[in-house]
Amino acid sequence: MSPLTDKGKKREAKKPDVKRPEAKTVEMKKPETKNSNGMKASKPEVERSLRMYRRMLMIRLFEEQVNELYTRALMPGLAHLYVGEEAVAVGICEALRDDDYITSTHRGHGHCVAKGAAPNRMFAELLGKEAGYCKGKGGSMHIADPATGNLGANAIVAGSAGIATGAAFSAKHKGKGQVAVCFFGEGALGQGVVYEVMNLAALWKLPVIYVCENNMYNEYTHFLETTAGDILSRGPAFGVPSESVDGQDVTAVYQVASRLVKRARDGEGPSFLMCNTYRYTGHHVGDISREYYRSKQEEHHWKTDRDPLKLFAEKLIAQKLTDAPSLVKLEDEVRAEMKAAVDFAIAAPYPNADKVEQDVYA
Amino acid sequence: MPELAERAIERELTFAQAVREALAEEMRRDPTVCIIGEDVAEAGTPFKVLSGLVEEFGKERVIDTPISEAGFTGVGVGAAMTGMRPVVDIMFGDFLTLTMDQMVNQAAKVHYMSGGKWKVPMVLRTTLGATRRSAAQHSQSLHAWFSHVPGLKVVLPSTPYDAKGLLKTAIRDDNPVVFFEDKMMYKTKGPVPEGEYTIPFGVADIKREGTDITIVGTSSMVQVALGAAALLDEIGISAEVIDPRTTWPLDEATLIASVKKTSRAIVVDEGYGRYGVTAEIASVIAEGAFFNLEAPVKRMGAMHVPIPFSPPLEDVTVPTEQTVFEAARKLCGKA
Numbered sequence: 001m002s003p004l005t006d007k008g009k010k011r012e013a014k015k016p017d018v019k020r021p022e023a024k025t026v027e028m029k030k031p032e033t034k035n036s037n038g039m040k041a042s043k044p045e046v047e048r049s050l051r052m053y054r055r056m057l058m059i060r061l062f063e064e065q066v067n068e069l070y071t072r073a074l075m076p077g078l079a080h081l082y083v084g085e086e087a088v089a090v091g092i093c094e095a096l097r098d099d100d101y102i103t104s105t106h107r108g109h110g111h112c113v114a115k116g117a118a119p120n121r122m123f124a125e126l127l128g129k130e131a132g133y134c135k136g137k138g139g140s141m142h143i144a145d146p147a148t149g150n151l152g153a154n155a156i157v158a159g160s161a162g163i164a165t166g167a168a169f170s171a172k173h174k175g176k177g178q179v180a181v182c183f184f185g186e187g188a189l190g191q192g193v194v195y196e197v198m199n200l201a202a203l204w205k206l207p208v209i210y211v212c213e214n215n216m217y218n219e220y221t222h223f224l225e226t227t228a229g230d231i232l233s234r235g236p237a238f239g240v241p242s243e244s245v246d247g248q249d250v251t252a253v254y255q256v257a258s259r260l261v262k263r264a265r266d267g268e269g270p271s272f273l274m275c276n277t278y279r280y281t282g283h284h285v286g287d288i289s290r291e292y293y294r295s296k297q298e299e300h301h302w303k304t305d306r307d308p309l310k311l312f313a314e315k316l317i318a319q320k321l322t323d324a325p326s327l328v329k330l331e332d333e334v335r336a337e338m339k340a341a342v343d344f345a346i347a348a349p350y351p352n353a354d355k356v357e358q359d360v361y362a
Numbered sequence: 363m364p365e366l367a368e369r370a371i372e373r374e375l376t377f378a379q380a381v382r383e384a385l386a387e388e389m390r391r392d393p394t395v396c397i398i399g400e401d402v403a404e405a406g407t408p409f410k411v412l413s414g415l416v417e418e419f420g421k422e423r424v425i426d427t428p429i430s431e432a433g434f435t436g437v438g439v440g441a442a443m444t445g446m447r448p449v450v451d452i453m454f455g456d457f458l459t460l461t462m463d464q465m466v467n468q469a470a471k472v473h474y475m476s477g478g479k480w481k482v483p484m485v486l487r488t489t490l491g492a493t494r495r496s497a498a499q500h501s502q503s504l505h506a507w508f509s510h511v512p513g514l515k516v517v518l519p520s521t522p523y524d525a526k527g528l529l530k531t532a533i534r535d536d537n538p539v540v541f542f543e544d545k546m547m548y549k550t551k552g553p554v555p556e557g558e559y560t561i562p563f564g565v566a567d568i569k570r571e572g573t574d575i576t577i578v579g580t581s582s583m584v585q586v587a588l589g590a591a592a593l594l595d596e597i598g599i600s601a602e603v604i605d606p607r608t609t610w611p612l613d614e615a616t617l618i619a620s621v622k623k624t625s626r627a628i629v630v631d632e633g634y635g636r637y638g639v640t641a642e643i644a645s646v647i648a649e650g651a652f653f654n655l656e657a658p659v660k661r662m663g664a665m666h667v668p669i670p671f672s673p674p675l676e677d678v679t680v681p682t683e684q685t686v687f688e689a690a691r692k693l694c695g696k697a
Binding site: 103132136151154159162163165166167168169170193199200362 | 394396422428430432433434435436437438439440441442443444445446448467468472473474475476478479482512513536537
């Protein structure tokens with residue numbers, strides 16, 4: 001689970017071929033560096049890179065704790081982990097303003113963290129506690145938070161396509177330049193409402209970006225078994241520009257997202273972005289025996305060669321924006337932060353049963 | 363006293379005009395109110411209910427959509443969550459099937475799932491009612507489905523007066539409201555006050571007072587119930603006609619109080635009887651007035667068949683003044 005260490009990888013068959021470096025120094029390097037274009041990276045660029053790395057790490061270690069909570073039977077219900085897909089949520093949300101909207105999915109913890117949710121209140125929600133974002137009424141699959149523009153995670157795979165498009169409709173009406181991002185998995189491409197709202201968004205030039213996280217598996221079925229033709233040809237049929245990006249490369253995701261967000265803000269309408277990524281774990285935590293639908297070799301390849309945190313860490317180190325010991329320290333810090341957030345959630349009280357009828361109606 | 367009897371109202375409007383006036387008044391009052399649906403702008407819907415609104419409010423607020431009920435209902439939900447008050451138009455109630463995920467899994471649940479943080483101040487206007495010779499996919503009355511779902515409110519106006527007052531309340535409500543209009547009633551005229559008034563949800567209206575039997579009617583069946591009451595009057599049976607006006611929230615107290623007085627009840631609704639609105643209301647009456655009942659509560663709804671096209675077939679599928687009259691007479695022991 002960890003990009004740099006083998007912590008949290010209890011049940012994986014093979015460990016990533018990365019040794020934990022010895023901690024020598026704990027300081028982030030100052031930006032005497034060059035970016036990927038060979039240009040000297042500006043201070044905001046450096047800050048952005050380090051912020052994105054930290055967010056990705058937060059998601060990775062958040063999910064490590066979720067896995068732990070679930071396997072220790074401390075968490076009710078199901079847990080759909082975002083591990084492996086961190087660069088998508090972080091790269092996209094880095095391009096957004098605080099007042100921009102997102103909609104999320106059943107695999108939504110990463111989106112919430114990336115948009116700025118506090119892990120302690122997220123954990124509290126996962127455990128069904130009163131202090132959770134939804135007072136324990138939503139749980140893992142329904143975290144919502146107006147303060148960070150999170151319209152809510154949805155357990156109907158294309159269920160939020162309409163909501164995100166409606167938020168873009170409001171945004172256009174209000175004229176404050178907000179945009180809406182609709183996160184959904186490639187499985188949602190099987191539900192027709194996606195195409196209805198893409199047609200509407202194109203007709204009305206709405207500031208919405210449809211972000212398809214293609215982790216290759218509709219639950220337990222490879223997407224090629226469920227998806228005819230070419231995914232990227234679908235948007236253009238409605239006049240919605242569509243492209244794909246390496247979802248394991250957070251910088252690439254951020255760059256394309258920035259362009260699409262700007263386009264939407266400038267009134268040029270919707271777009272479709274397919275982020276090619278991989279779900280490291282099962283459809284949910286209990287999905288342990290996966291050989292019948294995908295090989296261990298495939299999983300191993302993605303985890304070792306295509307890990308978004310590892311790839312980004314290597315890049316940051318190569319650009320001298322940081323060094324390995326600093327990243328190790330950061331990992332320890334974030335892990336401690338997540339542990340504290342979990343402790344908060346475990347200690348938090350459940351809602352009283354008399355709250356069950358509250359919030360049915362506004 | 364029936365609400366209208368208390369006031370002398372000179373002006374008459376059709377049901378359609380009353381709906382339009384409510385929309386126009388609310389759109390003037392609140393710039394976030396907009397109309398989204400198929401052929402709502404220049405066409406003013408096939409029933410011409412919205413004629414003239416696009417001229418006053420423009421195409422930014424009276425918005426024609428593609429024939430994508432799920433899509434534009436979903437847009438309505440998202441728009442409502444983010445500061446608008448959309449009135450989504452579903453041309454025929456039968457097309458509600460296409461909106462079910464948006465209404466049941468999204469609109470109805472957003473407030474609760476978010477722990478009360480997001481709200482969905484949206485109205486979905488649609489139609490119900492048979493006998494228009496439109497066959498099985500343009501004639502159903504599906505309001506029971508929505509009355510079953512926590513998080514939704516369901517409104518069934520039966521007069522132009524109620525239509526205007528209830529629609530204004532629906533638009534101002536912070537919850538998703540499903541507003542059913544009987545398409546056979548659009549040309550029905552009735553007194554409607556000019557200007558501002560609203561009718562609260564969950565308050566039944568006693569459309570006619572009586573002492574021998576309570577006839578609870580909804581939407582299209584209120585006029586049927588009143589017609590039956592007039593026939594009953596001729597044979598010396600005094601019927602009280604109650605219109606709940608909203609199936610959720612439901613004014614249980616008024617229903618129970620009436621039956622405690624009359625000790626007999628018939629519930630008439632154009633939806634299917636089985637597992638329907640009549641079943642719920644009969645149950646409320648049975649639980650609340652059991653010891654006052656002199657006869658079992660009688661339920662009358664659409665026959666349990668798809669609505670047929672052929673007029674002689676279609677006409678027997680819904681309750682009529684005559685069938686309600688006969689049932690009431692039998693219930694009162696005067697058959």
